[in-house]
Amino acid sequence: MASSEQGTPLGGLLGFIGLIAGLGFGAITFGSDNIVGVIICGVVVASVGAFVGNLIFRLLVVAVSIFATVISYNLRHEVAIAIYDEVKTNVQAQPAPKIYGTSRTNWEFCNHSNKPKVSIAISYLNNGNWISEGWWVINRGKCKTLSPSTSNRYFYYYANSGNIVWGGDTSICLHEHKKFRIGDIDCSPPYALRKFKKVDTKGKRGGGTNLTGG
Known part of the structure; x- marks a missing residue:
């Protein structure tokens, strides 16, 4: 069965150096005639050298891996911050949409009167x-959709054409002579209340x- 422990280049190098050093140390210690002692000494020192070399190599691999992970994380973090700042800047640069309400009602007004043109205003x-x-102008026989x-x-709506008026019972402020869009204001000239x-x-x-008649 093969061992799961794999050697490393540094372990092999230190093991080889340890073998040479061990053989030399064994020869000095036991004498060159004691071949067994010399070999045992060489093998022991070689094993220690290989173990130390493998350990150092693996520690270096772990250190490099941790360093690469930290660098990669910092790089991704900086890129993410740069993208966020860019998106935030673009969003802030965009004008807020102008919202007038929660929904729209498409209501069609048709000029079926005898008047060539009818002007209409609405309130909502x-x-x-x-x-x-207001105002929207609708030609005779034509329709216009207001939303x-x-x-x-x-x-509410108010329409007129000359002396002909299409109105009701609710007094609401408008400008009779030009286009307008107003809220709750003091209805003083040039504005006026109409039904x-x-x-x-x-x-x-x-x-x-x-809109008929006229």
């Missing part, structure tokens, strides 16, 4: 705040309103 609850915005960003089932009509989406993500 967004993250606990009421937002009003109030709200999780509330209700929103908006409530729309019940019934929790649906889509629907529509026909």
Whole structure:
């Protein structure tokens, strides 16, 4: 059965040196005529030399392995930190997304009136705040989908074309002469209160309103 203990180059070298030294020491100690004593002395010293050489070699291998592991760990750690810093810098450099609400309702308004153009404004609850915005212009016979960003089932609209108004019973602030997007403000000039009509989406993500008459 072969031994599981494998020799090493350093063990072999020290074993050979030990053999030569042992033979010389044996010859001096026992005399050159005592061949058996000389050989035994050489074998013992050679074995000790081989053992010491193997031990030193294995300790060196372990030390090199530990050193390589530490270097590898430090290198991976530095690379990981560099990647983290790069990602963190890129993320911080990106502007935060502008969020107006938790969901959107796609509501289609159609101009089925006799007016060539109808202007429309809407108002909706967004993250606990009421937002009003407008205007969108819808040509006769055309439709436009508006998407109030709200999780509330209700929103409001106000539309007009000249003297014709499509509204309701809820007073909401708007700007009559230019595009606007406002929150809860002191509704003083150039803003004005107008009567908006409530729309019940019934929790649906889509629907529509026909603007007729005129």
